[in-house]
Amino acid sequence: MERRTFLRAAVAGGTAVAFGFSVTREAIAYPAEAGPSPYGPLLPADANGLELPEGFTSRVIARTGQAVEGTPHVWHGAPDGGACFTDGDGWIYVSNSEMGAGTGGVSAVRFAADGTITDAYPILSGTTDNCSGGATPWNTWLSCEETDRGFVFETDPWGGEAIRRDAMGRLKHEAAAADPDRRVVYLTEDEPDGNFYRFVPETWEAMSAGTLQVLTESDGALAWVEVPDPTAAVVRTRHQVAEAKTFDGGEGAYYRNGTCFFTTKGDNRVWAYDAAANALQVVYDDDLTDDAPLTGVDNITGTPAGDLYVAEDGGNMEICVITPEDVVAPFLRVGGQSESELCGVAFDPAGERLYFSSQRGPSGRSEDGITYEVTGPFRR
Template identity: 60%
Template structure:
């Protein structure tokens, strides 16, 4: 956890999670916690408490699979989850009590084989994913090629898939976004750019990392006032897991 003041100066840093494996994108909750997602075949979602420093808690009801990102939908009181597998699925978790992730229902998106159309949600029978993986338990579940970032706003959830370089838009009876409505999409490989997608569907590069050839861009997130963007180079210029670098980009951004 990094804590900084209103001018962006870092004032403190501390560990809020340990003894986990291959944690990836994750996502914030409306009640001020951060979900850290393990990217392993039996990965868990951990709820961390950056505001208080309380011990992180595993949330097994959210499924055991190769987690990537999470995005909370306060309207439908659900958390959307991506799966970083070449045949991964897109899930939503509906807690028994909103704000308490200890129990609830895990569902998978069911749709046709195309890239657009109607969809439904069906319950995943065994959230432990053993002996049958969660992505293979429901007939008709839609499979996606490498689920990555996920962002919810205004009755819509967006997520990306790295295997086919797509951005998916799901209109729910209901990646990161700015207060203006621009989407910022980080590349995993390629020429390591963060690209912007505007509300009128214009796509353009926003920034590019040079000299980070063995890394990937992760975790883009705005401050609450939308004036500073943070993101990480996962392995930095060294290519080592210990060489990660956090970047800050100051605005003004469109609001």
């Protein structure tokens, strides 16, 4: 019997079968399969080149090398990972800059309650290849350097001092996802033999000290083991624990309700780490999906309704939605930018606006990045 059929049968009539992992609503029918989008088909491209479902509209928030509208702040190159933070009646969107050789960093855009841009400013500079990251429950942004022996920087969306968090390890960092239930932060690593980590701070809300652990697998059992030398002074972090489970090119990460979802680009997979059950599931695998709509998986975010949104690095330049019913379908498509990638997916606090960037725009160059906003009737 196929696993999908077995799992459906196992929970029929509300009965769960114990076979090494928890059967939850979010794990009933993994992996997701192609199907119709809950938002309907994509319409012809709008004035900004975006194909969107009916009822949705877009606007350009910022362009690399140009001042953000109404502000003197010039938008950074190669916009990448991002997140939103509540700011009174409005909100702030932060965006990484994946520029190299000390020219990266993070910028922020502040919005009023009606969506009007009121300010834009830098919150980190002088770093390298700031790719993805993650928001914390205490309203800071963890910006990750995707470079050999890179660092994590904790930044203030309101423009306060940014602090390098050495205790979070030196590796080719990609994304971070805070788990307030277990008081840990999960970390992905963008290497073909990358690992999946968690940082256990000595004090929650203080990233200055703590323990870096790596997920291991032995005889099918998962465990967290301390990394002997997070500074990677002699041996690279991912090579220090022999039993460490490897993942092919870790990308985005997103935590919700006891599960950390993360993506791996080398095998085009979306994973779900069930922290309570200490179990790992494959949410999506393009090799196991007929007419797979999602390829080049990258940044990921989600909604309280249970939908996941995954941006493509390549593919058809789409952001795809994976529903709680385990259907995957395109939510939007960007035309004429095949040499770019989509990243920085994040919702405003009300869940009415989705932000994302095309990192290299129509020209395929880091100096041509575009950051967008999509507004519409998102499922919340």
